[in-house]
Amino acid sequence: MMTHFETLTEINIDDMFDSVGLADRLRGNRLLRGAVWLPARGFARLITTFDKVVSEKSLVGGSEWLLKRVARRLEAAGRENVPPTGPALILSNHPGMADTISLFASLPRADLRVIANDRPFLQALPNVSRQMIYVPTAESADKMPVIRAAVTHLRQGGAVLTFPAGEIEPDPAVAPGAVESLQKWSESIALFARLAPQTRIIPAIVSGVVSAAAQHHPLTRLRRTPRGRERMAAMLQIMVPAYQSVVARVAFGPPLLAADLVAANPNASAITRAVTTEAQKLIESPPISWETLLVGDR
Numbered sequence: 001m002m003t004h005f006e007t008l009t010e011i012n013i014d015d016m017f018d019s020v021g022l023a024d025r026l027r028g029n030r031l032l033r034g035a036v037w038l039p040a041r042g043f044a045r046l047i048t049t050f051d052k053v054v055s056e057k058s059l060v061g062g063s064e065w066l067l068k069r070v071a072r073r074l075e076a077a078g079r080e081n082v083p084p085t086g087p088a089l090i091l092s093n094h095p096g097m098a099d100t101i102s103l104f105a106s107l108p109r110a111d112l113r114v115i116a117n118d119r120p121f122l123q124a125l126p127n128v129s130r131q132m133i134y135v136p137t138a139e140s141a142d143k144m145p146v147i148r149a150a151v152t153h154l155r156q157g158g159a160v161l162t163f164p165a166g167e168i169e170p171d172p173a174v175a176p177g178a179v180e181s182l183q184k185w186s187e188s189i190a191l192f193a194r195l196a197p198q199t200r201i202i203p204a205i206v207s208g209v210v211s212a213a214a215q216h217h218p219l220t221r222l223r224r225t226p227r228g229r230e231r232m233a234a235m236l237q238i239m240v241p242a243y244q245s246v247v248a249r250v251a252f253g254p255p256l257l258a259a260d261l262v263a264a265n266p267n268a269s270a271i272t273r274a275v276t277t278e279a280q281k282l283i284e285s286p287p288i289s290w291e292t293l294l295v296g297d298r
Contacts, residue, residue, distance in 0.1 A: 005048045007124045012040035019235035039239050047125065055127040059112065062128075063104035068296040070098055071209070072245045076106045077287035078252035084108055087154040087199040088255070089192055091185070091275060092206060093178065094163040095171035097234060098248055099206040103161060105293060106250040113153050115146060115162040133160075147191060154196040164189060164272075168230065171210035172283045173249070178207075179283050182276040189275055190268035193258035200255035203279040207251075207286075210234075211243040251287050253278040 002010070016036045046069065054062030067074055082088060092103055104112070116122060118134040133149045136142075150160045164185035172178035193201065214220075214237040220229040237243040256275065265271045 004124045008044035009041045011121050012043050019231045051125040051127045059104050063101040066101050070244050071248050071296045073247045073295050074293045075290040076250045077290050081252045088159040089199050089201045090161045090204050092204040093169050096168045097209040099209050102248040102250050109159040111158045113160050151195045154199050173207040174210045174212045187268040187272045190271040193261050197259035199258040202255050203253040205251050205282040208247045208249045211237045214243040251282045253282050
């Protein structure tokens with residue numbers, strides 16, 4: 001049976017092949033797998049250590065440790081909008097890369113639970129996994145256990161983080177389309193609001209986590225689709241230290257009481273629009289003042 005470290009290494013190798021769009025041709029090629037084995041193993045070692053630090057220092061401490069190694073700086077605005085106690089639902093965009101650990105390091109909640117797709121990569125991180133509420137990836141799978149688990153945690157006074165778009169979105173600092181992607185945010189927001197009416201709902205926008213230089217690297221032109229080019233750029237950002245000198249920013253909007261949202265809006269679509277309107281403001285009119293939470297080694 002493979003260790004978590006070995007599992008992560010294999011996952012990283014497969015992801016690298018997927019990034020260049022030749023997974024089916026290359027996955028069984030031992031020579032090519034050997035060529036990418038070293039960087040895949042290095043990234044697996046980094047993430048395995050991150051999971052160990054999480055067990056020793058909490059999700060916040062582990063995320064701070066990792067961010068110092070993959071980013072130049074973390075800045076935040078509006079952290080006072082996140083209540084230190086009581087039910088809180090943080091709804092964030094999802095530009096990928098270091099967005100999740102930037103959120104973890106910015107959120108002053110030790111009781112945070114995160115709704116995430118059930119991926120082998122996360123399952124190979126036992127300490128991080130303890131704070132996940134996993135969404136089954138099969139389209140036919142019942143999603144209600146996820147809703148029940150999140151609502152139960154909220155009713156008990158906990159904090160929940162989720163990514164309503166359910167997919168990677170444009171980084172507002174790098175690519176167009178960040179505002180338009182808000183239209184993809186799930187109306188499950190309304191379900192949470194109705195089932196946990198005392199919850200404070202806080203929109204959050206992460207930006208600056210994607211390297212613009214990596215996005216424009218000539219190798220990205222090997223991929224024909226925008227999503228393919230994004231995956232190639234992400235792989236380059238992981239492998240090339242020069243592309244990790246990013247300034248990650250997390251902005252939190254004003255909290256919205258779930259009960260008030262339900263009372264003021266006639267249906268799920270209207271409730272969701274009320275939340276995305278606040279998220280849109282954070283994109284179109286970013287905060288003027290930012291607090292530096294940590295400075296990385298980059």
